[in-house]
Amino acid sequence: MAPWQARAIDVDFQSKMPPGWLDSKPPVDESLDKQLIRKILLSAKGLNYNFVLINHTKAMQLTLQQTNSCMAGVLASPERRQLYHFSKAFILVQGMHLYVLKGSAWQKKLTAMQNEGKVSIQNSWSKDARALLGLDYERSYGAELDPLVRDPAMAKYLYQKQSGVGIGELWPMLKQKRVDMILEYPFLLPADYETLVTGYPVAEAEPDTAAYFACHKGPVGEKIIKRLNDAITELVMDEEYLRVQLEQVEPQYHRAFLHTYHQLMAEP
Structure with missing residues (x-):
């Protein structure tokens, strides 16, 4: 057994993914965010996942309360950053x-x-x-x-x-x-x-939107985020990882999107 396997952390993902999601065969039309979440979770070391399919409001409540709870694909705001540990951005999409x-x-x-x-x-x-x-x-x-x-x-x-x-x-x-x-x-x-x-x-929306993992704001959540960030860092500049995101962007916005993407993903 590898050293990191002995210290694996059980993670409850309060999510839009059903139990057993990560072990099931991806559907042909799986949404972009789930494709990238899948790549990251399979790459992250030292984490065991349990998925709980619930609505967003309940997910936020449980992630506040439970030390090993996280959410995937959430927007960050100053208010939310006071409540949860946030990962690096793992996806950028048109607004x-x-x-x-x-x-x-x-x-x-x-x-x-x-x-x-x-x-x-x-x-x-x-x-x-x-x-x-x-x-x-x-x-x-x-x-x-x-x-x-x-x-x-x-x-x-x-x-x-x-x-x-x-x-x-x-x-x-x-x-x-x-x-x-x-x-x-x-x-x-x-x-x-x-x-x-x-x-x-939409004029009132940002032209591009980033999404993140968010975990309980405690020492366990912090450790989970660290391991997710290691996987995100390895993946975000991968050519295939970027290509699937760029495919979702209208051609006239490619240049601006790539500029924002590289700036965002370079952030520590």
């Missing part, structure tokens, strides 16, 4: 887009609303417009967007909360015209919807 059906009245409206290629959610949610926006209310959409989508005054008139509903279930709702728009990352756009929808970068 949030608003998606509407091609040929719909909303496609025409959002096209007309564009300013420097972006659309403001606040403008598209004008009180008279009464747009229904599909989103997963359990998730974070970034420091600027979260207060906007959780403002009770906005909720009354302007969007439809989908608390507890996975984003995968929202795409059919858009197709059926039960919602007017979906707020989502481009890398999570299902392949069979690419020809059905048009996406607009």
Whole structure:
């Protein structure tokens, strides 16, 4: 037995992955974030994983309470960094887009609303417009967007909360015209919807978004993060690891994306 195996740490991932996920064969259409999480966890040394499939709110609570608990693929904020140990960034993706059906009245409206290629959610949610926006209310959409989508005054008139509903279930709702728009990352756009929808970068979102591992803010969580960081450092500049991320980025943004990616991944 190798020395690190004798000191293996059991990690409870409060996650979007079901029990046994890491041991199962990856699906052909596995999302980008899960592909990279899989690579990192298989590369990290001295960790044994247990996956608990729960919603984001419960995951955050358990990671606060349990010394060996972690989350994968979460956004960092100053407030969250006070509560959890965060890893290095392991993924960079294009920022949030608003998606509407091609040929719909909303496609025409959002096209007309564009300013420097972006659309403001606040403008598209004008009180008279009464747009229904599909989103997963359990998730974070970034420091600027979260207060906007959780403002009770906005909720009354302007969007439809989908608390507890996975984003995968929202795409059919858009197709059926039960919602007017979906707020989502481009890398999570299902392949069979690419020809059905048009996406607009959101003015209130960062052009690129990084995600991290977050663990309990204690000595065990700190050790777990150290081992995850060792694996991340080894992988992030690998040509194949970067290629799968660049594939999700529209060609006109490649240069800017690569600049940001190299800066971000070089951070200690």
